[in-house]
Ligand SMILES: O=C(CCCCNC(=O)Nc1ccc(S(=O)(=O)N2CCN(c3cc(Cl)cc(C(F)(F)F)c3)CC2)cc1)NO
């Protein structure tokens with residue numbers, strides 16, 4: 722009885738080694754679990770379900786095969802792939818979840834999310850997020866010619882790369898206050914998220930009760946998989962290849 726969590730693979734055609742590790746994980750490990758949760762930034766970028774990228778078809782097929790074997794695959798959007806839509810989810814057999822979701826794991830309520838909404842100190846990013854989450858803007862952007870979307874995306878990816886290099890590591894980590902606020906609001910003692918690329922299991926005290934925040938790692942140099950069982954949680958590494 723195991724539920725698996727991964728996030729921040731940032732799959733792109735430029736990193737076939739990460740894609741290979743993901744496909745191996747989807748073929749060998751995921752089908753044996755009760756469920757797989759992908760907590761965002763599965764892709765390095767996403768400009769619409771209509772982008773003819775062979776990587777998308779390959780990932781969709783791997784997810785659909787896993788679902789076909791009886792292991793549901795849930796997806797929470799990240800700050801990169803927030804435009805991933807119902808068309809792709811349908812092709813991949815993914816169940817899309819809201820940005821903050823409480824799931825019951827072996828009798829215990831757990832709050833899951835990508836983690837970018839915890840970075841409240843990063844004002845610039847929160848403004849970027851608010852604007853790009855306006856439904857009418859998403860409606861409009863999706864209808865732009867693909868060539869325009871690619872140009873905008875290249876521009877924004879360069880900008881966010883430069884911006885992030887400038888930002889302090891503190892600014893780009895989660896706000897402890899926001900972590901406690903969201904865990905208290907959802908009445909949970911376990912929070913699982915990604916986004917910061919700082920894998921760890923943090924202990925914290927919430928209303929005099931022991932609570933934990935588990936951060937999934939990115940897959941840039943090695944895979945990161947969280948295994949949740951009725952007995953507990955283990956954050957593990959995986960070789961790429
Ligand atoms: O850790 C941190 C910081 C972490 C890094 C934050 N930065 C970050 O995520 N950047 C970023 C994310 C996605 C992409 S993209 O290429 O996939 N793509 C770009 C164009 N997108 C768009 C959508 C809409 Cl609706 C509307 C527009 C419009 F109108 F503005 F053009 C554009 C769709 C998505 C490019 C860059 N803080 O704590």
Ligand SMILES: [Mn+2]
Nearest residue numbers: 762799800916
């Ligand atoms: Mn992220």
